Amino acid sequence: MNAVSAPSPSPSPSPGAGPLHATHEVLNQPAPMAGHNLFDLDPALRDAITRHGAAFDVPNLRALGAQLGLPEWIEHGHNANVEPPKLRLFDRFGHRINQVAYHPSYHALMAESKRWRIDSLAWVDRRPGALVARLGRSYLMGQVEQGHxxxxxxxxxxxxxxxxxxxxxxxxxxxxLSGAYDGDDxxxxxxxxxxxxxxxxxxxxxxxxxxxxxxxxxxxxxxxxxxxxxxxxxxxxxxxxxxxxxxxxxxxxxxxxxxxxxxxxxxxxxxxxxxxxxxxxxxxxxxxxxxxxxxxxxxxxxxxxxxxxxxxxxxxxxxxxxxxVATILEMVAHTRLDCIVGSAATIRQVVSQAAWHARGRSAFGGRLADKPLMRNVLADLHLESEAAIALGLRIGRAWDEARAHDDGARPSAGPSDAAPGSDSRPFARIATAIAKYHVCKIAPTVAYEAMECLGGGGFVEESPIGRHFRDAPVNSIWEGSGNVICLDVLRAMAREPESLSALRDELSGRRGLDDRYDAALLALERELADGGDLELRARGLVERLALQLQGAVLLAAAAEGAGQAAVADAFCASRLRREGATRHFGTLPRGVAVDALLERCLPA
Ligand SMILES: Cc1cc2nc3c(=O)[nH]c(=O)nc-3n(C[C@H](O)[C@H](O)[C@H](O)COP(=O)(O)OP(=O)(O)OC[C@H]3O[C@@H](n4cnc5c(N)ncnc54)[C@H](O)[C@@H]3O)c2cc1C
Known part of the structure; x- marks a missing residue:
């Protein structure tokens, strides 16, 4: 299924729902979001996959997207969390066994992630773009279950x-690298x-x-x-x-x-x-x-x-x-990249749930999805989703190019933002830290706001958003907590000047496409030139770097279609114009193409 129609409020009684309540009919509640294709429903993912050299994997991503939209896989994600793992320290004879017993759904998810080679694709498939393809698969799986x-x-x-x-x-x-899962001890x-x-x-x-x-x-x-x-x-x-x-x-x-x-x-x-x-x-x-x-x-x-x-x-x-520490350095880079894409998956899942709910729920005489202020909130949340996956896969592309460089300069796989044959590692190294800080840190806020779109029903455990909300902070805490990551960005700038130059090249390459972007870049350059109190200012600086980088990535994609152009315009208007003020969602300025954003969020 390519698109989803509006979730009709559940009929009363719905087939198989049993007898009516004695006191009322259940009205105005959306059907659960299920049976859709997570890949087909996500233009931002599809664009980024193609743009960053993984178009060859579209049939697989589409098959995985269809599978993960099935109620049975949504259920696995739920079950693996409501029945958490249990520790068995000793067997019945008193031997110490240190075993953990998981719900069968956890094993099902593990086996499936292995089968789809989310743990191995870029190592067993040396094609350019294989790392981006793997990230795409991981992003789909992360929408169903994050813990495994x-x-x-x-x-x-x-x-x-x-x-x-x-x-x-x-x-x-x-x-x-076998693709096989064996959960036995x-x-x-x-x-x-x-x-x-x-x-x-x-x-x-x-x-x-x-x-x-x-x-x-x-x-x-x-x-x-x-x-x-x-x-x-x-x-x-x-x-x-x-x-x-x-x-x-x-x-x-x-x-x-x-x-x-x-x-x-x-x-x-x-x-x-x-x-x-x-x-x-x-x-x-x-x-x-x-x-x-x-x-x-x-x-x-x-x-x-x-x-x-x-x-x-x-x-x-x-x-x-x-x-x-040197031995695990590249390992840490990949776990951080997965944190970014994992958080992007959280953002996508909760925002699509919120948009789905708004289509199936009415208040004050009209659908929530038609109310201007709700449309602003949803479009604003969706922008975060676009920016997160676009940046995540752009960085994935850079690591993929670094892999190719190591392998001996293979040909490039598609439209590249890097010069052909160049080593993308310096860019990948600093951009990973910058994105890890920002994308992972914004995910819990997005999850909370998406939860509010569902009203009180968003705050109960049966709603899938509650789980994603509780899961969201960990990507920021592990693999380098926020402050540590910001200090790492400063370290890269000071000790690996080629990282900063590669970042500057990426940012200045988009100059001239949008006045607001250009003005923000000028201001950012001034901030970078100021070497005073860098450690104290690190969070502010890294956040601005992240927003500028997301702006650059979205502007680069804007030439490819009206939808992407609307996204880039809205991003520059809302993320690159404001000076350090606390920003809540739902504050997109007038003139932003809210309709186009919402169409990309959940195609009609
Ligand atoms: C669910 C979960 C699973 C985990 N799994 C694993 C695992 O499998 N293996 C593993 O090895 N670890 C694991 N961790 C641990 C995780 O990697 C650490 O918690 C993390 O690295 C932070 O270390 P810490 O807890 O000691 O905090 P600390 O290092 O004490 O940091 C506390 C706070 O101080 C800040 N801070 C630190 N240094 C500075 C500084 N110089 N300036 C300013 N602020 C600073 C940090 O950003 C953080 O906010 C896991 C953590 C969680 C929550």
Missing amino acids: GCPITMTFASVPALRHQPDVAAFWLPKI RPAPEKAGVTLGMAMTEKQGGSDVRANTTQATPVSARSGPGAAYRLVGHKWFCSAPMCDAFLTLAQTPRGLSCFLVPRWAPEGDADALQAEAFGGATRFTRNPIWVQRLKDKVGNRSNASSEVEYHGALGWMVGGEGRG
Whole structure:
């Protein structure tokens, strides 16, 4: 189905709804939003996918969009969260097993994300645009359920880190990239596919991982990259503890280093414990990674997040000794990119729910969707959705080009905003941090405003918006909290001047297309030139950079159609003209093409 018609208020009684209430008929309630194609219904996604080189994946995205619109998949998203994971520390004989039991819907979502290769596409498909295609799939899946995306993202992002250590990667990469899901608690060699987690954060410091106290000691005379170690210490957050292995930071005499720590460890002498022997091992025991408890979280409930202790757990060093942070650098870039696109998915889902509700609900003699002030709110919210996915996939394109550059300058896949053959990594690096700050931070606000569009019904747990609202803040908190990300942008500007130049090129490339954009860029340049109190001003500066970048990306797309032109115009009119004032949604100025925005939000 390409478009959706207005949800008719539920008839009374609806077929199969049972007898009438004794006191009243149920009137003026929209039908649930289901049975639509999440891809076909989303012009912003379709435009960005094509624009950024992933048109080849449209048939897959369309099939996935149709699948995820089915009531059964919406139900899986709901079920995985209302019945949260449960910790089973011991079996009935008293053995410590550290298992987490999930609702079957969680496993269904995991298996489907694996099958659609959301955890592997860009690594198994070297075509230009494959990373953008993967992000498109992840964006669709994130609209149905966000929590299981945590291990899927970590698994995907672990690949660049593992490639630092070929003797460890030799066993693990094929299992990661297999597309198979096996949620059983068994040694990895017995499984067709595996998932990977990350264990960095400790009680005394998460942002500042240099404060980690977990110690790693070699099991034999061999030490350094690839060697086997025993780890002792704790991790204060370790999500998805049923993963088959965890990339873990721990201290050695040369400093913080990265280790792959499997859930099940081989038994035997020092030789049997070496990384190369892992795939051929036949005797395994549970690696002593003791789950202490599961976190009781505000949201993100389908995803078990645990506290763990390593009681001499076996692990192999990945990357250089003392180079732990450098080893996980690209991994962090990919998890941050997934946070951006995950937040874009949240924004899209809640805004489309709000628009759907407004079409099916009347008040004061007319449909909410026809009331000018509600139209302003919805159009304004939708702008946020357009800007989020457009920027997310633009940055995805840059990482894709960086991948191509590494592979040896493959041809470009479509209209590119970067010079052919150039290394897009400097742009990707700084733009990821800028977008991570802004898109992840605005998502909870959008979710709250979308919730209000549903009135009181938006604030009950049965509404899908409540879950997305509770899930939304975490993308801003993990993988670099807001302040830390802003400081990272400053660091990139100071230490990697090529990042700032690449950003400036992107921004100045759109000069001359819109006066408001040009004026904002001038003001931004003045701010950048002022080196005083940078740390104090970092949030304001990064927010302006993000808005300017979103403006640039939307203006670049505006030449491609009237819909995109209306979006870019509305964005410049509402986001680039205002000076630092608190801004609520529903304040689009007169003259903005609200009709065109709403048509893109939910095609009639
Ligand atoms: C649901 C969930 C799941 C998670 N899963 C994992 C996981 O699987 N593995 C893992 O390793 N971690 C995980 N984390 C942990 C997460 O990555 C950390 O919570 C995060 O990095 C912040 O670290 P912290 O909690 O120690 O806060 P802190 O580092 O103490 O930061 C507290 C606040 O101070 C700010 N701040 C820090 N430094 C500065 C500064 N120099 N100037 C100004 N402000 C500053 C931060 O922005 C933040 O707002 C998870 C967290 C959550 C909520």
